[in-house]
Amino acid sequence: MDDVAKAAGVSKAAVSKVIRDAYGVSPAMRERVEATIRELGYRPRIAARAMRGSSFSIGLEIPNFNSEFFTQVMQGAAARLAGTSYQLMIAPGLGELSGTPVLENLADRQVDGIIAISPEVSPEWLEELAQDVPIVLIGRHDRSKNYDTITNDDDAGTRLAMNHLLSLGHRRIAHLTLRMQSERRDAEPPHTIRRDTYESVAGDAGLEGLVAYCAADAGAAYEAAKELIEADPTITAIFAGNDSLAIDALRAVVDLGLTFEDVSVVGYDDIRMAGHPLISLTTVSQFGELMGQAAIDLLMERIRTGRTTPRHRELQPELRVRSSTQRAKARLGNVESGADAAF
Amino acid sequence: MDDVAKAAGVSKAAVSKVIRDAYGVSPAMRERVEATIRELGYRPRIAARAMRGSSFSIGLEIPNFNSEFFTQVMQGAAARLAGTSYQLMIAPGLGELSGTPVLENLADRQVDGIIAISPEVSPEWLEELAQDVPIVLIGRHDRSKNYDTITNDDDAGTRLAMNHLLSLGHRRIAHLTLRMQSERRDAEPPHTIRRDTYESVAGDAGLEGLVAYCAADAGAAYEAAKELIEADPTITAIFAGNDSLAIDALRAVVDLGLTFEDVSVVGYDDIRMAGHPLISLTTVSQFGELMGQAAIDLLMERIRTGRTTPRHRELQPELRVRSSTQRAKARLGNVESGADAAF
DNA sequence: TTGAAAGCGATACCAG
DNA sequence: CTGGTATCGCTTTCAA
Numbered sequence: 008m009d010d011v012a013k014a015a016g017v018s019k020a021a022v023s024k025v026i027r028d029a030y031g032v033s034p035a036m037r038e039r040v041e042a043t044i045r046e047l048g049y050r051p052r053i054a055a056r057a058m059r060g061s062s063f064s065i066g067l068e069i070p071n072f073n074s075e076f077f078t079q080v081m082q083g084a085a086a087r088l089a090g091t092s093y094q095l096m097i098a099p100g101l102g103e104l105s106g107t108p109v110l111e112n113l114a115d116r117q118v119d120g121i122i123a124i125s126p127e128v129s130p131e132w133l134e135e136l137a138q139d140v141p142i143v144l145i146g147r148h149d150r151s152k153n154y155d156t157i158t159n160d161d162d163a164g165t166r167l168a169m170n171h172l173l174s175l176g177h178r179r180i181a182h183l184t185l186r187m188q189s190e191r192r193d194a195e196p197p198h199t200i201r202r203d204t205y206e207s208v209a210g211d212a213g214l215e216g217l218v219a220y221c222a223a224d225a226g227a228a229y230e231a232a233k234e235l236i237e238a239d240p241t242i243t244a245i246f247a248g249n250d251s252l253a254i255d256a257l258r259a260v261v262d263l264g265l266t267f268e269d270v271s272v273v274g275y276d277d278i279r280m281a282g283h284p285l286i287s288l289t290t291v292s293q294f295g296e297l298m299g300q301a302a303i304d305l306l307m308e309r310i311r312t313g314r315t316t317p318r319h320r321e322l323q324p325e326l327r328v329r330s331s332t333q334r335a336k337a338r339l340g341n342v343e344s345g346a347d348a349a350f
Numbered sequence: 351m352d353d354v355a356k357a358a359g360v361s362k363a364a365v366s367k368v369i370r371d372a373y374g375v376s377p378a379m380r381e382r383v384e385a386t387i388r389e390l391g392y393r394p395r396i397a398a399r400a401m402r403g404s405s406f407s408i409g410l411e412i413p414n415f416n417s418e419f420f421t422q423v424m425q426g427a428a429a430r431l432a433g434t435s436y437q438l439m440i441a442p443g444l445g446e447l448s449g450t451p452v453l454e455n456l457a458d459r460q461v462d463g464i465i466a467i468s469p470e471v472s473p474e475w476l477e478e479l480a481q482d483v484p485i486v487l488i489g490r491h492d493r494s495k496n497y498d499t500i501t502n503d504d505d506a507g508t509r510l511a512m513n514h515l516l517s518l519g520h521r522r523i524a525h526l527t528l529r530m531q532s533e534r535r536d537a538e539p540p541h542t543i544r545r546d547t548y549e550s551v552a553g554d555a556g557l558e559g560l561v562a563y564c565a566a567d568a569g570a571a572y573e574a575a576k577e578l579i580e581a582d583p584t585i586t587a588i589f590a591g592n593d594s595l596a597i598d599a600l601r602a603v604v605d606l607g608l609t610f611e612d613v614s615v616v617g618y619d620d621i622r623m624a625g626h627p628l629i630s631l632t633t634v635s636q637f638g639e640l641m642g643q644a645a646i647d648l649l650m651e652r653i654r655t656g657r658t659t660p661r662h663r664e665l666q667p668e669l670r671v672r673s674s675t676q677r678a679k680a681r682l683g684n685v686e687s688g689a690d691a692a693f
Numbered sequence: 694t695t696g697a698a699a700g701c702g703a704t705a706c707c708a709g
Numbered sequence: 710c711t712g713g714t715a716t717c718g719c720t721t722t723c724a725a
Contacts, residue, residue, distance in 0.1 A: 008718060018696040023720060031694060053459045054400035055718035058701045062397060064439070064459070072425040081440075082415040089444040094455060096407070097424075097440040101432040112437060116396045116407070225622065254626065261627045279568065283597065284604045285628050351702065361712040366704060374710055398702035401717045 008051065015043040026051055027060075057117050063093050065306060066113030068123040070100045073223055074251040075278035076295045077124060080145060083299025084122060093119070100126065107132065114140055120306035122299075125196045127188050141309035143302040148195040155305045156319045159293035161197045164324035165204035168246050168273045168291050171326060173212055176335035177244040177271065180209065181217040181235050183228060183256060184248035198248045201275065205246060217242065221252070228255035236263055236270055243270060243335045250274035250281050250290055257288065257331060271332040281327070289332040291324045298322065351394065358386040369394055370403075400460050408649060409439045409456030411449060411466040416566055417594040418621035419638045420467060423488060426642025427465060436462070443469065450475065457483055463649035465642075468539045470531050484652035486645040491538040498648045499662045502636035504540045507667035508547035511589050511616045511634050514669060516555055519678035520587040520614065523552065524560040524578050526571060526599060527591035541591045544618065548589060560585065564595070571598035579606055579613055586613060586678045593617035593624050593633055600631065600674060614675040624670070632675040634667045641665065 012019045017040060024032045025040040032040075043049075053063055067084060069077040085095055096118060098109045106126025113121050114136060125146035126133075136142065137153035144156045172180050182205045185198050206216040217239070221231035228247070232255060236242060247253035253274030260270045274281060277292035301320055308314055355362045360383060367375050368383040375383075386392075396406055410427060412420040428438055439461060441452045449469025456464050457479060464479075468489035479485065480496035487499045515523050525548045528541050549559040560582070564574035571590070575598060579585060590596035596617030603613045617624060620635035644663055651657055 019719080020696055020698095020721080021694090024695090027720085029720095033694060036694080050454065050458050052401075052718060054397050054405060055701095056720075057397035058395075058401065058703090058718080059720040072421055072428070078415055078421060082442075085415070085440075085442045085444060089442075094459065095440055095442075097428075097438055099425075099428045099432075099438075101428060111393065115393050116437065254623075258627055280597075280623055283629075284601055286626075355712095362703080363705080363712055363714095364710090367711090370704085372705095376710060379710080395702060398717095399704075401702080401719090402704040 008049065011040065011043050011047055011049045014047060015040050061119045061310075062117045064096050064116065064118045065093055065303070066096045066098060066110075066116070066118040066121040068098045068100060068106060068109050068113065068121065068126055070106075070124055070126070071223055072099065073225060074249055074276070075280070076249060076251075076276040076293075079276075079278065079295025080122075080124060080299040080302070083296035083301075084303050085299075086296070087300045087303035110136060119310055122302045122306065127196075128194075129191065130193050141306050143305050145298055145302055146197045148197075148200065149193070150319065152317050153315075155309070155317055157298050157301050157305070157322070158320070159197070159298070159322045159324050161200040161324075162204045164275060164291040164293060165201045165246075166208060167324065167326040168275065168289075169205060169208040171289070171328065171332065172244045172246065172271065172273060173208075175244075175271065175332060178214060178335070179217070179239070179241045180214065180244040180246055181219060181239075181242050182206075182246050182248070183219050183221065183232055183235065183252050185223055185252070186220040201248055226255075228252040229258050232256035232259035233263065236260065236265070240338055243338055244272070244332070245270060246273045248275060250276040250278045250288060253288055253290065253331075254280065254286065257286065265338070266333075267331050268333040268336050269338045271335070273332055277327055281329070287329040287331055289329045290327050292327055293324045294322055351392070354383070354386050354390055354392045357390060358383050404462045404653075405460045406435050407437045407439050407459065407461045408646070409441060409453075409459070409461035409464040411441045411443060411452050411456065411464065411469055413443045413449075413467060413469070414566055415442065416568055417592055417619070418623070419592060419594075419619040419636075422619075422621065422638025423465075423467060423642040423645070426639035426644075427646050428642075429639070430643045430646035453479060462653055465645045465649065470539075471537075472534065473536050484649050486648050488641055488645055489540045491540075491543065492536070493662065495660050496658075498652070498660055500641050500644050500648070500665070501663070502540070502641070502665045502667050504543040504667075505547045507618060507634040507636060508544045508589075509551060510667065510669040511618065511632075512548060512551040514632070514671065514675065515587045515589065515614065515616060516551075518587075518614065518675060521557055521678070522560070522582070522584045523557065523587040523589055524562060524582075524585050525549075525589050525591070526562050526564065526575055526578065526595050528566055528595070529563040544591055569598070571595040572601050575599035575602035576606065579603065579608070583681055586681055587615070587675070588613060589616045591618060593619040593621045593631060596631055596633065596674075597623065597629065600629065608681070609676075610674050611676040611679050612681045614678070616675055620670055624672070630672040630674055632672045633670050635670055636667045637665055 012022050025037050100109045106128045120141040122143045130149050134153050142154035148158050184202050209216045219231050219235045221227040245256050247256050253272050256272045274288050274290035277290045280286050281288040281290045355365050368380050443449050443452045449471045463484040465486045473492050477496050485497035491501050527545050552559045562574050562578045564570040588599050590599050596615050599615045617631050617633035620633045623629050624631040624633045
């Protein structure tokens with residue numbers, strides 16, 4: 008920058024102003040400085056800028072790489088950032104770590120804002136962090152006064168899925184969901200809401216709630232679904248907490264030699280593969296890309312306007328009926344005998 | 351940091367040394383400083399550290415979010431970085447931008463190293479950038495003297511796929527691949543090598559090369575595959591440049607009412623969905639996660655030891671035979687008549 | 694409108 | 710082994 012200033016015969020301050028196109032530079036000077044910058048191929052160091060101003064980086068915490076829903080959010084956010092001078096810094100919440108160290112890690116890097124996908128941290132802690140850096144929480148239904156949230160109406164989405172199954176005549180509907188590390192009453196992660204609504208809808212319909220929990224790692228859902236189906240031959244449908252779990256459940260159904268008339272499956276998210284004709288998963292779309300975009304928008308608004316009043320956006324989910332859900336048919340005693348019935 | 355130094359009754363220099371656990375601190379001092387750090391909840395600012403030392407961030411350029419192969423690489427890299435103080439900074443090469451601005455963007459952030467997945471930039475330019483920051487190139491078979499490369503033996507992989515199809519009796523094998531923006535003879539992106547090898551294997555077998563190009567965006571491959579199959583009813587197999595294209599091709603086959611006995615499909619990558627029983631795609635595994643891990647390892651070695659001699663690792667691909675490839679059977683005149691033959 | 698100079702929060706050299 | 714101090718490259722008052 009010193010070089011540019013000297014070459015253009017102006018001060019560093021002037022160059023700085025041109026770069027940030029700040030107030031108070033004459034067109035003549037702007038032109039000259041810009042020409043020199045091009046000529047010298049000068050590029051400002053973001054680390055230095057970050058010390059005084061902004062780092063032009065946005066942190067994005069994602070729980071893991073197992074669900075394509077997270078990829079959708081990433082994609083939406085990245086697309087919204089394309090063409091700006093901001094960069095995404097992805098922080099996967101790896102291993103057994105709770106979300107806290109991951110978010111701290113981002114904060115240490117002085118990111119200008121943080122998007123977090125329902126991290127397992129306490130609202131109080133987040134509230135505090137949000138006083139230092141703008142935060143948008145995706146998924147969790149907290150009603151914070153310091154950070155924004157973007158949610159999907161999980162209650163409505165679950166009802167869409169459950170009513171669809173009920174209307175197809177299913178009476179023994181199991182729910183396959185993720186085991187949460189913490190069960191706090193004040194933080195409301197989407198999977199908890201879906202489970203609670205599932206139980207409530209089942210109860211209202213006079214059905215027994217059948218909840219199976221599994222870990223998030225690949226393969227766990229397959230095993231859980233298999234066990235579920237084998238252990239209770241009266242089950243005719245599985246409502247899975249997300250598409251990743253649902254697709255694993257499909258695998259279990261097929262591997263057991265059953266069809267979707269024996270065991271129907273509904274997912275949640277509407278990831279790309281759900282629409283593939285060979286998968287054709289009935290699911291609830293929650294528009295992941297849109298959520299990513301909206302998160303960037305909220306963050307940018309806070310960054311640019313300095314807004315501090317929280318905003319809470321809730322998107323309405325939509326049911327996508329495909330062929331993984333079929334009219335219910337008694338399956339009792341069918342488990343081992345239907346090996347050729349899959350197609 | 352000043353606060354810590356004062357509270358502990360030592361100098362800033364001492365605190366700095368403790369943080370970096372540099373040479374020359376007595377156990378007593380280390381203990382005292384660490385206690386104070388904990389007590390005050392002090393966290394060093396990475397931006398400030400980046401100005402003199404390292405930013406503890408690794409840049410990862412990925413072409414787009416359309417292929418799960420890129421996710422595999424991300425996951426491998428992220429897993430390798432877990433537990434260290436390094437963070438991944440993901441830079442998607444969005445839109446029509448060539449890779450250059452994306453890599454510059456990362457360099458501007460003083461990342462300690464860059465992993466790039468076959469970006470469309472010239473070797474000369476990369477060579478220059480590599481003198482400033484350690485770079486590992488994934489996929490492209492350049493033989494650089496400044497940056498490392500991790501490749502998969504695309505030639506061997508293609509032969510595995512093609513020989514498999516030939517051994518099943520296929521004689522009219524099309525190749526569906528991505529249209530590259532630039533066709534440089536010196537930079538060798540994987541898709542170009544696969545195509546060249548495809549043509550060479552086809553030629554050696556006395557077959558005609560049938561190459562169809564498509565864009566990378568979702569849906570383009572589906573249309574291209576559909577057109578290919580409809581336009582030439584003698585085609586009995588498609589070798590796709592990657593699994594994403596292959597899965598779109600499967601969609602086309604199914605939508606046209608055909609089976610894999612009419613048109614077999616082989617992919618490349620072995621993404622997770624390829625192994626799902628409902629997809630069951632025959633493909634070539636190139637171990638994306640391993641590549642991500644290995645890239646981090648090479649980068650870290652350069653960062654820690656200051657190595658400057660380039661290293662080029664090549665992984666051996668493996669064929670995964672599943673049910674999307676079947677023994678060849680004449681399809682001529684079948685196109686519109688097989689609607690019920692899919693299952 | 695322009696520029697000089699004072700930081701920002703760490704690192705690193707070098708003297709004690 | 711310890712600490713004073715210059716320094717990194719930019720932003721930001723504040724005078725001129």
